[in-house]
Amino acid sequence: MSINRRNFFKVLGVTGATLAVEKKVQGSTNSNEDVEFYGILYDSTRCVGCQTCEFSCAEANNLPEPEDYPEIGVIRKTNESRRTVVNAFDTSKGEVYVKRQCMHCNSPACASACLTQAMHKTNEGPVIWRGDKCMGCRYCMVSCPFDVPKFEYQSPNPKITKCDMCFSRQQEEKVPACVENCPAEALMFGTRRELLQEAHKRIAENPDLYVNHIYGENEAGGTSFLYLSPVPFEELGFNTSLQQDSYPALSKGFLYSVPSIFVLWPIMLLGIHKATKNNSPKNDEDE
Amino acid sequence: MNKAESIVLNDNSSIKNRWKFLRNEFRPKGKMFTWFNVISVPVILVGLVIIVIRFWKGIGSVTNLTQEVPWGLWIGFDVVTGVAFAGGAYVITFMVYILNLKKYHSIVRVTVLNGFLAYVFYAGALLLDLGRPWNVINPIIGNGFGTSSVLFLVAWHFLLYMIAQLIEFSPAIAEWLGASRARKILSGMTLGAVIFGITLSTLHQSGLGALYLMAKEKIHPLWYSEFIPILFFVSSIFAGLSMVIFEGSISRKVFSDQISAKNHKAHSVIVHNLSKICAMAMFAYFFLQILVFVHGKRWNYLGTPMGNWYLVEMLGFVFLPMVIYFVSYRNKNITWIKxxxxxxxxxxxxxxxxxxxxxxxxxxxxxxxxxxxxIVVTLTVLFTEIWIFRWVINRMPVLRESPAWVGENH
Structure with missing residues (x-):
């Protein structure tokens, strides 16, 4: 039997329908190259470890105030009730403080992992979480190379929590709470381009003070949170072996192969079906 | 054959008769105190209590998941492993409907049923693991089409593949209900559903591996490579077929009254042939693993504990069964194939x-x-699936021949 018209259109219809569904899959991650992301530059040479950022973060987000303090040898971690922490490190240049929170990647793994776009890289720069979309699958946590998103395991109505760079404050033309309240001017808010210029300027003007590396300039494809440090970043507990490409690029190859398989497979399968159908049934039984 | 069937045969039966038939069918059949029932019922009851606690007090109250390890047994075993075992359905439908190898026809229905139930229950298990399961329809209704997400693809594929498998299985349901016209329409859709289903399976079997591509630094380098999707796909072929062999040998004992003498005999031939396909697929997989290993220059991991564990997996659980499959295919030794x-x-x-x-x-x-x-919840999911499987086998023409009115050409 040859392929008749009806069958042909039937299969074509099935293929077409799947393509319609799958077409969007190949849409890559946010590549807002004409958009200027806002970000924060953190200068650990200026930070005095006073935790004002932690307190103002807790206040801005209605979270409990921190009860512990930075201590050498203790790595405090962010969790579902605190979105930023300051840690102390004993380095080759003495005690150095480091504030940690979401890095707000340019091309975030969490947002590209999210199947409902609950994790979302805004055009302004902050990566935000939207509870009306999130189904709580925690794939963002699996994907994030910085282990930033946290999950409320003890709640029947759990949220994913993380720093959102005070997105709602930014909407009101205010700077993030931690930046506004930092007494040591260790935090600076601005567009990513301005911040990188400023960071390079500080390194150039004070080459003895800073290590010549802006963490976040290239890590994970670039982040909106940028770090300056007096010592190599490994000494401050940073993962310096992260890839320079963005993380969503890792699954891009797979996603790109999807449409071609959806076109080729059905046609090939139907072809094999037609080809083997004419075989004498005896061959099959004897095998 | 039995009372139920005699009612079905009366095709002009009144609604009252139909109703009587269904009521009769939903009554439990068979012995109450089999060893399976005695073990599974308490486990399922405890599991249900745990599920209630999970929705009442949160996922953390029953699991050991942490902020660093957000996916545990419920994803790693129930979903990722379970779906690999369900791969038999696409491989067998490929052989029967695409390659037209009719000798495997007698195991198509039971394999598709197995696959369908696996997907239904593993998708069900997924709901337990979702923190906000009431939002599960969001990627379907478009409250955020996260099209750059591998999980988006997998979610859609689970849904579509369940529908495809239901269509593939639906003639058996129609035969059970005695709906001859519906049966004709539904069997006409089989080839389309099979082609669609195989395409979906190719993509989401590999997609389950692709989920982990972004966790590059988090997975031990011996198990992480950009080839995870291909490795997952190839291994799903022999995972599914091994499940078919295993399930077949158990079904043949437990449901021996359902299987005709002809199919009883055919089964050994089927198992024998499947062992060859398994051996070849495993050879391809083993070869791919070696390529990935050499290509990734992973020699220096071998001395470590994880390296030894890797060798155990590759030699003891891939190479060894591959050799056993191959040798027992040559010797026609069904026991060793099992x-x-x-x-x-x-x-x-x-x-x-x-x-x-x-x-x-x-x-x-x-x-x-x-x-x-x-673990108890995982067993609950598994046991409940087996209960439903048994329920269907005892009622619908899955292992047994189709009713006489279907005719020879099915």
Whole structure:
């Protein structure tokens, strides 16, 4: 039997329908190259470890105030009730403080992992979480190379929590709470381009003070949170072996192969079906 | 054959008769105190209590998941491993409907049923693991089409593949209900559903591996490579077929009254031929693993504990069963083929757990070990699935021949 018209259109219809569904899959991650992301530059040479950022973060987000303090040898971690922490490190240049929170990647793994776009890289720069979309699958946590998103395991109505760079404050033309309240001017808010210029300027003007590396300039494809440090970043507990490409690029190859398989497979399968159908049934039984 | 069937044969039966038939069918059949029932019922009851606690007090109250290891046994075993075992359905439908190898026809229905139930229950298990399950329809209704997400693809594929498998199986339901016209329409859709289903399976079997591509630094380098999707796909072929062999040999004992003498005899031939396909697929997989290993220059991991564990997996649970499959194919030794299928299935469990749980955050200070409650819930899902499977087998023409009115050409 040859392929008749009806069958042909039937299969074509099935293929077409799947393509319609799958077409969007190949849409890559946010590549807002004409958009200027806002970000924060953190200068650990200026930070005095006073935790004002932690307190103002807790206040801005209605979270409990921190009860512990930075201590050498203790790595405090962010969790579902605190979105930023300051840690102390004993380095080759003495005690150095480091504030940690979401890095707000340019091309975030969490947002590209999210199947409902609950994790979302805004055009302004902050990566935000939207509870009306999130189904709580925690794939963002699996994907994030910085282990930033946290999950409320003890709640029947759990949220994913993380720093959102005070997105709602930014909407009101205010700077993030931690930046506004930092007494040591260790935090600076601005567009990513301005911040990188400023960071390079500080390194150039004070080459003895800073290590010549802006963490976040290239890590994970670039982040909106940028770090300056007096010592190599490994000494401050940073993962310096992260890839320079963005993380969503890792699954891009797979996603790109999807449409071609959806076109080729059905046609090939139907072809094999037609080809083997004419075989004498005896061959099959004897095998 | 039995009372139910005699009612079905009366095609002009009144609604009252139909109703009587259905009521009769939903009544339990068979012995109450089989060893399976005695074990599974208490487990399922405890599991249901745990599920209530989980929705009442949160996921953390019953699982050992942490902020660093957010996916545990429920994803790594129930979903990722379970779906690999359900791969038999696309392989067998490929052989029967695409390659037209009619000799495998007698196991199509039971394999598709197995696959369909596996997907229904593993998708169900997924709901338990979702923190906000009421939002599960969002990627379907478009409250955020996260099209750059591999999970978006997998979610859609689960849904579509369940529909495709239901269509593939639906003629059996129509035969059970005695709906001859519906049966004709539904069997006409089989080829389309099969082609669609195989395409979907190719993509989401590999997609389950692709989920972990972004966790590059979190998975032990011996199990992480850009080839995870291909490895997952190839291994799903022999994982599914080993499940078919294993399930077939159990079904043949438990449901022996359902199977005709002809199919009883045919089964050994089928198992024998499947062992060859398994051996070849495993050879391809083993070869791919060697390529990945050499290509990734992974020699220096071999001395470590994880390296030894890797060797155990590759040699003990891939190479060894491959050889057993091959040798027992040559010797036509059905018993050893079954042994190989069990070792292969253990190997698949080990492999999937190595990627998703054991090798995930292998370097962390504290390791994730599933709580007993996670294990009980996993068993609950498994046992409930077997209950439904048995219920369907005892009622619909899955293992037994179709009713006489269907005719020869089905």
């Amino acid at each position: 042994v190989a299928s069990v070792i292969t299935m253990l190997g698949i469990i080990i492999n999937r757990l190595n990627v998703t749980v054991i090798g995930f955050r292998w370097d962390a200070a504290t390791h994730y070990i599933p709580s007993w409650m996670e």
